[in-house]
Every structure is written in C-alpha cells, then in structure tokens.
Amino acid sequence: MEKLIITACICGAEVTKKHNPSVPYTVEEIANEARRSYEAGASVIHLHVREDDGTPTQSAARFKACMDAIYAQCPDIIIQPSTGGAVGMSNEERLQPVTLNPEMATLDCGTCNFGGDDIFVNTENTIIHFAEQMGKRGIKPEIEVFDKGMIDMAIRLCKKGYIKAPMHFNFVMGVNGGISGEPRDLVFMRESIPGDATFTACGVGRYEFPVVTLSILMGGHARVGFEDNVFLSKGVLANSNADLVAKTVRIARELGREIASPEEARTILGLKK
Numbered sequence: 558m559e560k561l562i563i564t565a566c567i568c569g570a571e572v573t574k575k576h577n578p579s580v581p582y583t584v585e586e587i588a589n590e591a592r593r594s595y596e597a598g599a600s601v602i603h604l605h606v607r608e609d610d611g612t613p614t615q616s617a618a619r620f621k622a623c624m625d626a627i628y629a630q631c632p633d634i635i636i637q638p639s640t641g642g643a644v645g646m647s648n649e650e651r652l653q654p655v656t657l658n659p660e661m662a663t664l665d666c667g668t669c670n671f672g673g674d675d676i677f678v679n680t681e682n683t684i685i686h687f688a689e690q691m692g693k694r695g696i697k698p699e700i701e702v703f704d705k706g707m708i709d710m711a712i713r714l715c716k717k718g719y720i721k722a723p724m725h726f727n728f729v730m731g732v733n734g735g736i737s738g739e740p741r742d743l744v745f746m747r748e749s750i751p752g753d754a755t756f757t758a759c760g761v762g763r764y765e766f767p768v769v770t771l772s773i774l775m776g777g778h779a780r781v782g783f784e785d786n787v788f789l790s791k792g793v794l795a796n797s798n799a800d801l802v803a804k805t806v807r808i809a810r811e812l813g814r815e816i817a818s819p820e821e822a823r824t825i826l827g828l829k830k
C-alpha cells in the first residue's frame with residue numbers, strides 16, 4: 558500500500574486554550590507545534606492562524622509570519638493554509654492566504670450547519686471563485702467535504718474544468734451538521750470519489766481515531782490534531798498535537814503502513830515543487 562500521509566491540523570479556528578491549554582495561538586507556539594508534529598511523523602500542516610489573544614484571522618501577514626517560522630524549523634514540510642477560516646468570515650477575508658502561493662490550500666465544497674446556530678457557508682459561486690484563484694496560482698486544492706453531496710459538487714466542478722483531476726479530498730466526519738464518523742459512512746464517502754482521486758480522512762472528537770484507523774486500512778491518508786480533537790484517549794488531554802500524530806504513527810505501523818516523508822507526500826499528491 559502507498560505510504561501514509563499524516564496531516565496535522567494543529568490550531569483550527571474554533572478550538573481554544575479553554576479546551577486544551579496547548580492549543581497554539583502565537584507565531585512561536587504555532588511554529589513549535591508544527592515542528593513537534595513534523596518530528597512525530599506529520600508531512601503536512603493544515604494551518605489556521607490566530608492573533609496572540611486567540612482570535613482567528615485570515616490575515617496574509619499573519620499567515621506569512623507563521624509559515625516563515627514553520628519553514629525555519631521544518632524546511633521541507635508541506636503547509637496547507639485554510640481558506641475556510643472561521644464561521645462568519647467573508648470570502649475575501651478567507652482567501653487571503655492564497656496570495657502567498659502555498660503548495661496546497663483547502664477548498665470547502667459546500668454549506669453545512671456547524672453546531673449550535675453556526676452555518677459554514679460555501680455557495681457554488683464561492684467554490685468556483687476559490688477554485689479559480691487556486692487554479693491560476695498552481696495551488697493544489699485539498700477538497701474538504703463534510704457530507705456526500707459536497708463530493709458530488711466537486712465532481713461536477715471538476716467536469717466543468719474548475720478543479721483539475723486527479724482530485725485530493727479530505728473527508729471531515731462527525732461535525733454536527735455533516736456526515737457522521739461511522740465506518741459505514743467512511744466507506745460510502747470513499748466509494749463516492751473518482752477512481753483516480755486520493756483522500757485523507759479525519760474525525761471530530763471521539764471519531765478521530767476510529768476514522769483515521771479505518772482510513773489507514775482502506776489505503777487513505779490521515780489527519781489528526783487539535784482542530785478536530787484535543788484528547789489523546791478518553792478523558793486524557795493531549796500535551797501536544799505531536800501526541801496525536803505519534804499515536805497515528807503507532808496505529809499505522811501496527812497495520813503495516815509506512816509513513817510518508819514530505820517529499821514522498823509531494824509525489825503522492827502531485828504537488829508542483
């Protein structure tokens with residue numbers, strides 16, 4: 558089986574130090590969490606950034622400061638900025654990190670409830686606009702799908718030429734408003750993508766390790782980190798994102814999957830560098 562790409566989603570936009578004091582906010586905290594995750598086996602950092610007080614921001618300057626600080630410690634790592642940002646941000650606010658020409662960025666392919674009163678809005682025109690901005694800069698989209706209909710949207714936009722094949726998906730499972738993280742649903746998502754596509758899977762909260770374990774078994778890739786889950790095991794907070802990456806590495810090794818380096822991940826994902 559192909560080597561396993563581990564993505565660490567170290568920070569997110571919604572999780573705070575109240576959930577886990579190790580959630581990074583400052584440039585230094587973000588760079589250190591990225592390095593620890595990289596040393597534990599992550600080849601991709603899914604990056605959100607914060608102001609020093611924890612407020613989520615999509616500021617290009619803040620992304621640049623964090624990316625420079627991460628590259629200073631992990632020169633070969635793949636950084637995948639979020640264009641999802643936080644619920645309620647405008648499209649132009651969210652798109653700012655693409656001006657830095659990262660190798661990858663997320664492309665969220667539909668609208669869904671996001672717990673409580675929150676709605677994560679991605680209209681068809683928004684998705685097309687984001688895809689065009691990434692396409693013209695040679696940025697590989699990681700197609701984030703929170704439900705099966707979002708896969709269908711991506712396939713349609715790929716057929717229309719807005720998204721290039723082969724596509725790379727991230728199945729985000731277990732959001733309150735999206736698809737659950739039950740094994741049946743992960744199998745359904747995997748069976749719904751084109752044959753030439755690759756995928757990563759992640760599960761929110763208690764779904765994190767069941768989802769990545771099944772993805773590893775099915776030949777998919779794995780995303781773990783504080784954005785999705787702050788616990789190493791039931792009731793035990795992780796000290797660092799690296800604890801979650803290290804657990805994923807242990808599971809993968811037991812199941813016979815070797816871990817991809819960033820260069821190997823670039824080859825698997827067809828990145829430009």
Ligand code: KMH
Binds near residue numbers: 569570640644664
């Ligand atoms: N923070 C969520 C509302 C992405 O990174 O592209 C959206 C999100 C998706 O995290």
Ligand code: ZN
Binds near residue numbers: 566603605639641
């Ligand atoms: Zn994200």
